Amino acid sequence: MSSTTAPAEPASRARPNNDGGGFRQTLAKWDFKASPYLYIAPFFILFGIFGLAPLIYTAWVAVHDWHIIGGQGDFVGLDNFTAILGQAMFWKSVFNTISIFLIATIPQLLAAIFIAAALDNNLRAGTFWRMGVLLPFVAAPVAVAIIFSNLFGNEFGLINNILQSIGLDPIRWTGELSSHVAIATMVNFRWTGYNALILLAGMQAIPRDLYEAATIDGAGRMRQFFSVTIPMLRPTIIFVVITSTIGGLQVFDEAKMFGGGGGGGGGIGGADGQWKTITLFLWEVGWRQSNLGRSAAIAWLLFLLIVLIGALNFFITRRISSSGGKR
Amino acid sequence: MKSRALRRTALLAGVATTAIVLAGCAGGADAGDSTEGDGPVTITVATFNDFGYAPFIEEFMKENPDIKVVEKISGGSDESRENMLNFLGQDSGLSDIEAVEVDWLSELMQYSDRFVDLTDPELEGRWIDWKQSQATDAEGRVIGYGTDIGPQGIAYRADLVEAAGLPSEREAFAEYLGGADATWDRYFEVGAEFVANSPTGATWFDTVQGVYMAQVNQLENAYEENDGTPIDLEGSDVEEIFTTILEHGTEGGQSAGVGQWTGDWDAYYNKDDGFATIMAPGWMLNIIKDRAGADFAGWDIADVLPGGGGNWGGAFLTVPTQSKHPEEAKKLAAYLTSPEVQLQLFLNQGTLPSTVEALASEELKGATDEWFNNAPVGQILSNRADAVTVVPYKGASYKKIHDVIVNGMNRVDVEKTQGIDESWDQVLSELGSLN
Numbered sequence: 052m053s054s055t056t057a058p059a060e061p062a063s064r065a066r067p068n069n070d071g072g073g074f075r076q077t078l079a080k081w082d083f084k085a086s087p088y089l090y091i092a093p094f095f096i097l098f099g100i101f102g103l104a105p106l107i108y109t110a111w112v113a114v115h116d117w118h119i120i121g122g123q124g125d126f127v128g129l130d131n132f133t134a135i136l137g138q139a140m141f142w143k144s145v146f147n148t149i150s151i152f153l154i155a156t157i158p159q160l161l162a163a164i165f166i167a168a169a170l171d172n173n174l175r176a177g178t179f180w181r182m183g184v185l186l187p188f189v190a191a192p193v194a195v196a197i198i199f200s201n202l203f204g205n206e207f208g209l210i211n212n213i214l215q216s217i218g219l220d221p222i223r224w225t226g227e228l229s230s231h232v233a234i235a236t237m238v239n240f241r242w243t244g245y246n247a248l249i250l251l252a253g254m255q256a257i258p259r260d261l262y263e264a265a266t267i268d269g270a271g272r273m274r275q276f277f278s279v280t281i282p283m284l285r286p287t288i289i290f291v292v293i294t295s296t297i298g299g300l301q302v303f304d305e306a307k308m309f310g311g312g313g314g315g316g317g318g319i320g321g322a323d324g325q326w327k328t329i330t331l332f333l334w335e336v337g338w339r340q341s342n343l344g345r346s347a348a349i350a351w352l353l354f355l356l357i358v359l360i361g362a363l364n365f366f367i368t369r370r371i372s373s374s375g376g377k378r
Numbered sequence: 379m380k381s382r383a384l385r386r387t388a389l390l391a392g393v394a395t396t397a398i399v400l401a402g403c404a405g406g407a408d409a410g411d412s413t414e415g416d417g418p419v420t421i422t423v424a425t426f427n428d429f430g431y432a433p434f435i436e437e438f439m440k441e442n443p444d445i446k447v448v449e450k451i452s453g454g455s456d457e458s459r460e461n462m463l464n465f466l467g468q469d470s471g472l473s474d475i476e477a478v479e480v481d482w483l484s485e486l487m488q489y490s491d492r493f494v495d496l497t498d499p500e501l502e503g504r505w506i507d508w509k510q511s512q513a514t515d516a517e518g519r520v521i522g523y524g525t526d527i528g529p530q531g532i533a534y535r536a537d538l539v540e541a542a543g544l545p546s547e548r549e550a551f552a553e554y555l556g557g558a559d560a561t562w563d564r565y566f567e568v569g570a571e572f573v574a575n576s577p578t579g580a581t582w583f584d585t586v587q588g589v590y591m592a593q594v595n596q597l598e599n600a601y602e603e604n605d606g607t608p609i610d611l612e613g614s615d616v617e618e619i620f621t622t623i624l625e626h627g628t629e630g631g632q633s634a635g636v637g638q639w640t641g642d643w644d645a646y647y648n649k650d651d652g653f654a655t656i657m658a659p660g661w662m663l664n665i666i667k668d669r670a671g672a673d674f675a676g677w678d679i680a681d682v683l684p685g686g687g688g689n690w691g692g693a694f695l696t697v698p699t700q701s702k703h704p705e706e707a708k709k710l711a712a713y714l715t716s717p718e719v720q721l722q723l724f725l726n727q728g729t730l731p732s733t734v735e736a737l738a739s740e741e742l743k744g745a746t747d748e749w750f751n752n753a754p755v756g757q758i759l760s761n762r763a764d765a766v767t768v769v770p771y772k773g774a775s776y777k778k779i780h781d782v783i784v785n786g787m788n789r790v791d792v793e794k795t796q797g798i799d800e801s802w803d804q805v806l807s808e809l810g811s812l813n
Contacts, residue, residue, distance in 0.1 A: 120467040120489050138811050206642040225793050322788035323795045338460045
C-alpha cells in the first residue's frame with residue numbers, strides 16, 4: 052500500500068491551480084493514515100458486535116438474577132458462579148465434555164492425517180476423492196445425530212442387532228462411557244474429513260524438493276512421512292488442534308439429540324447426566340429451568356476452560372512437533 | 379490520480395459496508411412479517427405434536443379470505459415450551475397463536491400481562507369449569523382457549539392379557555382391576571400376576587414415567603402449596619409413589635423400561651414381548667395406532683383408572699401481546715376451539731373436547747373405534763372425564779420439579795444406573811439446587 056501512495060503525494064502538491072490545496076493535502080494525509088485501519092475495520096467491528104459485546108453482556112447477566120421471561124433481577128455478585136461450581140452436575144458435565152473431546156479428537160486427528168497423506172498421493176480423479184471426504188460435513192448435524200441415535204438404540208438399534216446376530220451381547224449405549232463413544236462417533240463422522248482437507252492443504256504446501264532430497268538420501272515412504280511431512284505440518288496441526296479443541300468443548304447437537312425424544316433422559320444428556328456436556332447443561336439451566344443468570348455463569352466458566360485447554364494444547368503440540376523437527 | 383480515486387472509492391465502500399452492517403443489525407429485529415399492504419393479513423399458529431388443525435385452517439381461510447394462516451408444528455411440547463420461554467422474554471419472535479400445554483401454563487401465568495386477554499362474553503360457559511379456570515389469572519383475564527383434555531383410561535393388549543390367562547374382555551378386564559374402586563395396589567397386584575403368567579415374557583406397563591404421571595395428576599398439591607411455595611418432598615406422597623412404582627416396575631419386572639417418546643418405546647407397541655397396558659388419554663389413542671401399525675389387532679381400551687379419575691395433558695391456545703394481529707388471532711383461536719371443531723377433532727383423532735357442548739353431544743358418546751376392537755371410545759372417555767374429581771394445583775415451578783423427578787425415575791427404570799434410594803437422594807439434592 053505505502054509504496055504506491057508515496058509518489059502520489061508530491062504529484063498533488065505540484066499542481067498549481069488547486070484552490071483547495073491545503074485541504075486536499077490534509078485529506079490525503081488523513082487518507083494515508085486512516086484508510087488502512089478502515090480496511091481492517093469490518094472484521095473488528097463484526098468481532099465487537101458478535102464476539103466481544105456478547106461476552107461482556109454475558110458477564111453482566113452472570114452477576115445478576117436473570118429470569119428468561121422476567122429479565123434482569125437483583126445484583127448477586129458471584130453467587131451464580133458459586134452455585135454452579137457447587138453443583139455435582141456441573142463437574143459431571145465438565146468430565147463428560149473432556150471425555151467426549153478426548154475420545155473424539157485423538158482418533159480423529161490421527162485418521163485425518165493419514166487420510167490427508169493418502170489424498171496427497173497422485174490419485175486418479177483426485178478431486179473426486181477430496182470432495183468425497185468432505186461429504187459428511189455437509190450433512191446437517193441434527194440429521195446426523197438422529198440417524199446415529201437410531202443406530203445406537205439400546206433395544207432395536209442396528210449396531211446392537213448386528214452384535215446380537217454374531218452372538219455378542221448388546222451394548223447399553225446410554226451408559227456412562229458407551230454414550231461418550233456413541234457421541235464421539237457422530238462428531239468424528241462429521242469432522243474427520245474436514246480436518247483431513249485442511250491438513251491436506253498444509254501438506255501440499257510442503258516444498259517437493261524436500262521429498263526429492265529425502266528420496267536421494269534413501270528415505271522410504273514411512274520415513275519421509277514421519278521425518279518430513281509431520282514436522283513441516285506443524286503449524287497446520289496446531290491450527291487443527293486448536294479449532295478442534297474449541298469445537299470439541301462446545302459439543303451440543305449430537306449430545307442433545309442422542310437418546311431420542313423427551314423420555315429416558317433424551318434431550319438433556321441422560322437421566323443421570325451421563326452424556327450431559329457443558330453446553331447442554333448451560334442450555335438446560337437457562338431454558339429448562341429459566342435461570343439465565345446461572346446459565347451465563349456456565350458460559351463464562353466454559354469460556355475460561357476453553358482458553359485454559361487451548362493454551363495447554365498449544366504448548367503441548369508445539370513441544371511435540373518441534374522435537375520432531377529437530378530430528 | 380487514478381489510484382487516489384480508487385482509494386477514495388474503497389474508503390467510501392468501506393464506510394458504506396460498515397454502515398450497512400450496523401444498519402442491518404439495528405433493523406433486523408423489527409423487520410418481521412408486518413409488511414402486508416392491502417393483501418391478506420398473515421397469522422401464524424404454533425402447535426406441537428399434531429393437533430390435526432390443517433383441514434380446519436383451510437376451512438377458516440375459505441370463510442375469511444382476508445386472513446392467511448400458516449401453521450408451525452414443533453417436535454414436541456418441551457420444544458414448544460423452550461421456544462415460548464425464549465421469545466416471550468425477548469418480546470418478539472412468537473407466533474400469533476401459541477399452543478401451551480397445561481403442565482407449563484402456570485409458569486407463563488406469572489407473566490399473564492404478556493398475553494392478550496381473550497375474555498369474550500359470547501364464549502361464557504363454553505368450556506368445562508376446571509379447564510376454564512386453569513387459564514384465568516388472578517385478575518380474571520382469560521389468556522387461553524382450551525383445546526382438548528386428557529382424562530385417562532387404560533389401553534391394553536387384549537391378546538397378551540388373554541395369553542396370560544387373565545380376563546381380556548373389556549368390561550371384565552376393568553372389573554378385574556377393581557372397576558370403579560380400582561386402586562394402584564390392585565393394579566400392581568394384577569401386574570405381578572400378568573408378568574408371572576405371560577408366556578412371551580411381556581411386561582405389564584411401558585415405563586414407570588407413564589404410571590407416575592397418572593398418579594401424580596391425582597394429587598391436589600403434588601409439588602407446591604396453593605400459594606406456589608414448593609413442598610419439601612422428603613417423606614411426601616410423591617416419594618411414596620416414586621418408590622412404589624419403581625419397586626414394582628424394576629424389581630417386580632412390570633416395566634418394559636423404555637423411555638417415553640424414544641425409538642425403543644415406539645418399537646414396543648406391536649411386539650409379543652411388548653407391554654400390556656398404557657395409561658391412555660384421548661390424545662394417546664392415535665399415538666398407539668401409529669406405533670402399532672394400522673393392520674395390528676389386539677389393542678383395546680378399558681373404562682377404568684386406578685385411584686379414581688385422572689387427567690393427563692390438554693392444551694390451550696394463547697395469543698401473545700407481541701402479535702401484530704391480535705383480533706384476527708383471537709378469532710381463529712375461538713374457531714379452532716369451538717365445539718364443532720373439537721367434536722370433529724375427536725372423531726378424527728380421539729382428542730377429547732373441553733367444551734361443554736361437544737362433551738355432551740350424542741355424536742361423541744356414540745363414537746366407536748374399529749381399531750381398538752370397536753371400543754365405544756366416546757362413552758369411555760366421557761365417563762373418564764366425569765370421574766376426574768381432583769384438579770391438581772400446578773404452579774410456576776411445577777414443570778421444573780416434575781422434570782427432575784421423572785429423570786430420577788428414568789435413572790432406575792430406563793438407564794438402570796442407580797438404585798431407587800440412591801436416585802431419590804439425587805432427586806432431593808437436584809431439587810435443592812433448582813433455585
